[in-house]
Amino acid sequence: MKKITGKPPTDDQAWKEDKQKIPDTKLPAALTEKMQMLKPYLEKSHDIISRPFYLEGKPPLEAVSIYINKVIDDEDLNQHILRPLMLNCKRDSIKELGSKNLIDAIYQTSITLTKISKANTLPSLVQNIFDGMTVLMFDGLEEVLVIDMHGGEFRAIDTPPAEQTMRGSREGFIERLDINIALIRRRLRDPKLVVEKTMVGRRSRTQVAVLYIEDIADPQIVTEVKKRINEIDIDGISASGFIEQFIEDNPYSIFPQVYATERPDRMEPLLLEGRIGIIVDNTPLALAVPALFVQFIQASEDYYERTLFSSYIRLMRYAALIIAIFLPAMYIALLSYQPELLPYDLLINFSKSRMAVPFPVVIEAFVMEIIIQLVIEAGLRLPNQIAQTVGVVSGIILGQAAISAKIASPSVILVISLSIICTYALPSTSMVLAVRFLRLPMMFLAATFGVFGLSCGWIIIQAHLISLDSMGVPYFAPLAPIRFGDLKDAFYRTFFWKMNQRPMSIPMQDRKRQGNTGGGSNNSAG
Amino acid sequence: MQDKAGSLISSKQLIFMIVGTQVATEIFALPRVVSAKAGEDAWIAVILGALVPFISLFLIERLGKRMPEMGFTQMTQALFGKIIGSFLVVIFVAYAIFFESIVVRILAEVARLYLLPKTPVAVIIFIFIFITIYIGTKGLRVIARLNELLFYIILLNLLLLILIPLGMADYTNILPVGEVGLDGLVRGALTTGFQYQGIEILLVFYTLVTKKNEVLKAGTTALAITTLLYAGVVLVCELVLGITSIQKLIWPALTLLKTPQIPVFERLEFIFLFFWMGMGVRPLLNMSFASSLSLSQLFKIDQKKYLPYFMILIGLGMYILALLPHDIFVTYKLADYAGYAFLVIGLGYPLLYHMMAFLRGKKVGESG
Numbered sequence: 001m002k003k004i005t006g007k008p009p010t011d012d013q014a015w016k017e018d019k020q021k022i023p024d025t026k027l028p029a030a031l032t033e034k035m036q037m038l039k040p041y042l043e044k045s046h047d048i049i050s051r052p053f054y055l056e057g058k059p060p061l062e063a064v065s066i067y068i069n070k071v072i073d074d075e076d077l078n079q080h081i082l083r084p085l086m087l088n089c090k091r092d093s094i095k096e097l098g099s100k101n102l103i104d105a106i107y108q109t110s111i112t113l114t115k116i117s118k119a120n121t122l123p124s125l126v127q128n129i130f131d132g133m134t135v136l137m138f139d140g141l142e143e144v145l146v147i148d149m150h151g152g153e154f155r156a157i158d159t160p161p162a163e164q165t166m167r168g169s170r171e172g173f174i175e176r177l178d179i180n181i182a183l184i185r186r187r188l189r190d191p192k193l194v195v196e197k198t199m200v201g202r203r204s205r206t207q208v209a210v211l212y213i214e215d216i217a218d219p220q221i222v223t224e225v226k227k228r229i230n231e232i233d234i235d236g237i238s239a240s241g242f243i244e245q246f247i248e249d250n251p252y253s254i255f256p257q258v259y260a261t262e263r264p265d266r267m268e269p270l271l272l273e274g275r276i277g278i279i280v281d282n283t284p285l286a287l288a289v290p291a292l293f294v295q296f297i298q299a300s301e302d303y304y305e306r307t308l309f310s311s312y313i314r315l316m317r318y319a320a321l322i323i324a325i326f327l328p329a330m331y332i333a334l335l336s337y338q339p340e341l342l343p344y345d346l347l348i349n350f351s352k353s354r355m356a357v358p359f360p361v362v363i364e365a366f367v368m369e370i371i372i373q374l375v376i377e378a379g380l381r382l383p384n385q386i387a388q389t390v391g392v393v394s395g396i397i398l399g400q401a402a403i404s405a406k407i408a409s410p411s412v413i414l415v416i417s418l419s420i421i422c423t424y425a426l427p428s429t430s431m432v433l434a435v436r437f438l439r440l441p442m443m444f445l446a447a448t449f450g451v452f453g454l455s456c457g458w459i460i461i462q463a464h465l466i467s468l469d470s471m472g473v474p475y476f477a478p479l480a481p482i483r484f485g486d487l488k489d490a491f492y493r494t495f496f497w498k499m500n501q502r503p504m505s506i507p508m509q510d511r512k513r514q515g516n517t518g519g520g521s522n523n524s525a526g
Numbered sequence: 527m528q529d530k531a532g533s534l535i536s537s538k539q540l541i542f543m544i545v546g547t548q549v550a551t552e553i554f555a556l557p558r559v560v561s562a563k564a565g566e567d568a569w570i571a572v573i574l575g576a577l578v579p580f581i582s583l584f585l586i587e588r589l590g591k592r593m594p595e596m597g598f599t600q601m602t603q604a605l606f607g608k609i610i611g612s613f614l615v616v617i618f619v620a621y622a623i624f625f626e627s628i629v630v631r632i633l634a635e636v637a638r639l640y641l642l643p644k645t646p647v648a649v650i651i652f653i654f655i656f657i658t659i660y661i662g663t664k665g666l667r668v669i670a671r672l673n674e675l676l677f678y679i680i681l682l683n684l685l686l687l688i689l690i691p692l693g694m695a696d697y698t699n700i701l702p703v704g705e706v707g708l709d710g711l712v713r714g715a716l717t718t719g720f721q722y723q724g725i726e727i728l729l730v731f732y733t734l735v736t737k738k739n740e741v742l743k744a745g746t747t748a749l750a751i752t753t754l755l756y757a758g759v760v761l762v763c764e765l766v767l768g769i770t771s772i773q774k775l776i777w778p779a780l781t782l783l784k785t786p787q788i789p790v791f792e793r794l795e796f797i798f799l800f801f802w803m804g805m806g807v808r809p810l811l812n813m814s815f816a817s818s819l820s821l822s823q824l825f826k827i828d829q830k831k832y833l834p835y836f837m838i839l840i841g842l843g844m845y846i847l848a849l850l851p852h853d854i855f856v857t858y859k860l861a862d863y864a865g866y867a868f869l870v871i872g873l874g875y876p877l878l879y880h881m882m883a884f885l886r887g888k889k890v891g892e893s894g
Contacts, residue, residue, distance in 0.1 A: 337641070338796070341795060449641075449645070451799055452637050452641040452642055452653075452799075452802065454800060455802050455804070456653060456803050458801075458803065458804070459661075459804055459807055460657065460660065462675065462804070463660070463661040466672050466675065467664045467667075476671070479675055481670075481671050481674060
C-alpha cells in the first residue's frame with residue numbers, strides 16, 4: 001500500500017505532546033474549586049454560558065450548568081434539565097437512594113434526557129464542554145454529568161443541488177453527521193450495517209463515521225480504510241475533501257479515486273455492493289471507497305428509470321466523455337495535420353469559415369478553450385443573478401463578437417462549446433474537473449503531432465487509468481482487468497433481475513445479490 | 527496482497543500478452559512477404575506456417591514444466607553454468623532489442639508515411655520508446671492489464687480491417703487453389719513461420735503465470751487467434767487487391783484501408799491510426815519488460831527497484847538500433863535476419879535447454 005502523504009515528521013515530539021496540555025487531574029468536590037479550575041479555559045470564550053441554580057432541599061444543593069450558546073438545544077435545556085431540577089427535584093427523596101450515588105440518583109430521577117454520561121477529570125470535562133455537551137456540576141460531588149443535547153440551528157434536509165433526479169428521493173445529505181447516518185439507516189435497516197465513529201483533527205475534533213455492511217464488505221479493505229483514517233494527523237478537517245485526499249492511493253493523479261455523493265439513496269446501493277462509506281461531520285458530501293472509474297459515469301437516475309433508456313443514456317455519457325476530452329484535439333489534428341482524412345465538403349466548409357481568421361487553428365482553439373474555462377470559473381462562485389448575466393454575456397455576446405471580430409471561426413466555437421456541454425453531461429463533479437483538465441494537454445499533443453499525438457495521448461491516459469488503484473482495488477476494473485460479468489453495469493445497465501451477483505471488481509465476502517430468475521415471469525406468468 | 531498480484535499474471539493475461547507481442551507490424555507486410563513465395567495460396571501457407579510457433583510453444587512449455595519455479599535466467603544458469611548461462615541470457619536480450627528495434631522502426635515509418643510526413647523518424651521513434659518506458663516502469667501488473675484492454679480494441683480494429691473491404695472482394699483472385707504446389711507452400715509456410723515471432727516471450731513469462739497447467743491451453747489459444755488474424759488479413763488482401771498488386775506495395779494491409787469509401791468518415795485510416803500507438807506499444811512493452819526482467823535477474827538485484835533503469839537502458843538500445851537502418855528496405859532486410867534469429871531463440875533455445883536438461887538428468891530439478 002502507498003504511504004499516506006501528509007504525515008507529520010515522527011521526531012516532532014513536542015507537537016505530539018501538545019495534546020496533553022490540560023493537566024490530567026481529578027476534579028475536586030467543591031463547586032467553587034471546580035469553577036476555579038475551569039476558569040482559565042472558559043474565561044476567554046464569551047459564548048460559553050454558565051448558569052448557576054439550586055436544587056431544592058435543606059440545605060439547597062448548589063449546581064451550575066455550562067454549555068456553548070446555540071450549540072445545544074435551548075428548549076431541551078429548559079424543559080428537561082433546569083425545570084425538573086429546580087422545581088421537582090426533592091433532595092430528601094433523592095437522599096433516600098443513598099448519598100454515595102447522589103449523582104446517579106439525580107439524573108435517574110430528575111433529568112428526562114437520554115444521552116447522559118459522567119466525567120471526573122479536568123481534561124475530559126473541558127473537552128466535553130467544547131465538544132458541545134452540556135455539563136452539570138454539583139457542589140460536593142466530584143463527578144459531573146455530561147449531557148448530549150446538540151441542537152441549534154441547522155440547514156434543513158434539502159434536495160441535493162449537484163445530483164438531482166426526477167424519480168429518486170429528494171433527500172440530500174446535510175451538514176449534521178447524525179442526521180446523515182439516520183438517512184442511511186432509514187434506507188438500510190440491516191442489523192449488519194456497522195457505523196463506527198472516530199475523531200479526526202487535533203483541534204477541530206471532527207467526527208468521522210465509517211459505514212459498511214459487516215457481512216458484505218471485505219474486512220481487509222475495512223481495516224485499511226480505518227487505518228488510513230486513523231493515521232491522519234492534522235489540526236483541522238473542514239470538509240470531507242480533506243479525508244479524501246488523505247486516504248486516496250495516487251495523489252498525483254487527476255482522476256478522482258474516492259466517490260463523493262450527496263445522495264443517501266446513492267450511498268445505499270454502494271454500501272450494498274460492499275463499499276465502505278465515510279461520512280464527515282459538517283460536510284453534505286459522503287465518500288465511498290473503493291471507487292471505480294465506471295462509477296463516475298453512472299448516475300443514480302440510471303437505476304430509477306427503466307433499463308433500456310438507462311442503458312441508452314449511459315452509452316451517450318461515454319460518448320460525451322470521449323467527445324469532451326478529444327473533440328477539440330481532433331479538430332486541431334485533422335485541420336492542421338491530416339485534412340485528407342476529413343470528407344471533402346466538410347473540409348471546404350471549415351476552411352471557408354476560417355478564411356478571415358488570422359491565427360492558425362491551434363491558437364484559435366487554445367484561446368477559445370482558455371476563455372471558456374475562465375468563463376466557467378467566473379460563473380461558479382457568483383450569486384445566481386450575476387452568474388446568469390455572465391452566462392448570457394459570454395455565451396451570446398462573446399461568441400458572436402469573437403466571430404464578427406474575426407478572432408475565431410464559428411466552427412471552433414462550435415467544437416469547443418460542444419466539448420464543454422459534453423463535459424457537463426457527466427454526472428460526477430469530480431470527473432468533470434478531471435475532464436476539464438485533460439482537454440488542454442490533448443489539444444497540445446494534437447497541435448504538436450496531429451493524429452499521432454492523439455494516439456499518444458490516448459495510450460498515456462489509458463495506461464495511467466489502468467495503473468491506478470483505489471484502496472488496492474484496480475480502478476479501471478471491469479475493463480482492465482476485464483470482468484465480463486461486471487460489464488452489465490458498466491457500459492449499459494442490465495435488468496435488475498439479471499444482476500444476480502454483486503460486482504466482481506469490488507472484493508467482498510458475499511457475492512449473491514438477488515434470487516430472481518426472470519424478469520418477465522415475475523410480472524406475468526408468475 | 528498487492529505485491530503478489532504485481533509480479534504474476536493469469537493464464538488469460540498470457541493469451542493477450544502473446545497475441546500482443548505477435549500481432550504488430552508483421553501483419554501489414556505479411557501478404558507481400560508470403561505471396562511472393564506461395565502466390566495465390568498465401569493464406570494456406572500462413573495457416574501452415576503456424577506450425578513453427580506451435581512447436582516452439584510446445585517445447586517451451588515442456589521446458590517450463592521441468593523447472594516451473596525457475597525464471598529464465600535462473601534456469602539458464604542452472605543448466606549451463608554461470609558464464610555460458612549469462613552469455614545465453616545476454617544473447618536473448620540482444621535478440622529482443624534487435625527485434626523490437628525493427629518493430630519500432632516500421633511503426634515509426636508507417637506513422638511517418640500516413641501521419642507525420644515532415645517529422646524526422648528519430649522523433650517518432652523517440653516518442654514510441656518514451657511511452658514504452660513510461661508504461662513499462664509501472665510494472666508487470668499494468669503491462670498485463672494494458673495488453674488485456676488493447677487486445678480487445680486492436681481486435682476490433684483488425685476485424686474492421688478484415689471485414690469492411692470484404693464488400694469489394696473478388697474471389698477469383700485466390701484461384702486456382704494449390705497452384706504453387708507443395709514446394710511453394712512449404713517455402714511460404716517457412717517464411718510465415720518467421721513472422722510469428724513473439725511466442726519466445728513465454729521463456730520469460732512462464733514462471734510468472736499463476737496456473738502453470740493452463741499455459742499450454744493459453745498459448746494454443748493465443749496462437750490460434752494470431753493465426754486466424756494473419757490468415758484473415760492475407761486472405762482479404764488477396765481477395766481485394768490480387769497478388770500482383772500486393773507485390774508492389776510495402777504494406778498491403780494498410781493499403782486495404784484506403785480502398786473502401788465510407789460516408790462521413792471518408793477514410794477508415796483515421797480510426798485505425800488513432801489506435802496506432804496501442805498497436806505498437808504492446809510488443810515493445812512485453813519484450814522490453816521480458817528482457818529487463820531477465821537482466822535484473824542476471825545481476826541478482828532488486829527487480830522492483832531497478833526495473834525502470836533497465837527499461838530505460840533497453841529503450842536506449844532499441845532507439846540506437848532502430849535509427850541504424852538507412853531506409854525502410856534495409857529495415858526489412860534486417861527483419862529477415864530477425865526472422866532467422868527467431869528460429870534460434872524460439873526453436874533452438876528450447877531444444878538446447880531440453881538437451882542440456884536431459885544430459886544433466888534430474889540434478890537440476892532438485893537443486894532448483
